[in-house]
Amino acid sequence: MAQITLFHTSDMHNKLTGELAERLHHLKSENPMSLWLDSGDAIWSGNIYWRPGGEPALDLMNSVPYDALCMGNREFHFMAIGVDCKTSRAHFPVLSANIRPSKASRECRIPSHIVIERGGVRIAVFGLTVPCITEKMLVKKVSDYYFAQPIDAAAEIVPELRKKADMVVALTHIGINRDRELAGSVPGIDIILGGHTHTVAEEHLGQTWILHHGFYARQVGRVDLDISGGQVTNLTNELIPLAKA
Secondary structure: OEEEEEEEEOOOOOOOOHHHHHHHHHHHHHOOOOEEEEOOOOOOOOOOOOOOOOOHHHHHHHHOOOOEEEOOOOOOOOOHHHHHHHHOOOOOOEEOOOEEEOOOOOOOOOOOEEEEEEOOEEEEEEEEEOOOOOOOOHHHHOOOEEEOOHHHHHHHHHHHHHHHOOEEEEEEEOOHHHHHHHHHHOOOOOEEEEOOOOOEEEEEEOOEEEEEEOOOOOEEEEEEEEEEOOEEEEEEEEEEEOOOO
């Protein structure tokens, strides 16, 4: 049996300060084998505009450092240059398994997933983003990207991830209701770490845990779990306060 520790934030919306990042760094230094994940909307930029020089919030996340970020709607832009600028300062992967290039000639550089080993356990983490632009929207004609439906993308990727990992984590920015749909529709996901609806939640549906850990850098979630035979056999979820409400 192996023991794994995950730390999770979401929807920080540029509220992460140097002081809070230092607290997160201290937590990671106390738990050097932990995995640090964020479910998106970490940055300042809106859906239309972006900072040409990139996002300083990502520098603070680098200082922790985080292991992966799910692309939220704030990290997305319909132009490739916008996506590149918004994510350029991240020293960790920004994930989305349901983003697609609109044109056959364009390559999407956003990875769908990562596989990280902790304590001899291979952990696959894949991202799912709220569909800002879908294949049926007229705006797709001028967009460099669109999004497949999250459930469809998960159903395609999870069986492949189960072949090469002992544990599968869905890092999502689709909201609590879609996370429940995901847990009920796609077998093989051990944990869903979600965001987008600014929710605090702990639910267990079938074989899948759904965990949301708040917003605006007010809390960080700590998840301690036991893995045996490729299954989560025990899970403890703790919400650690950071900033004042």
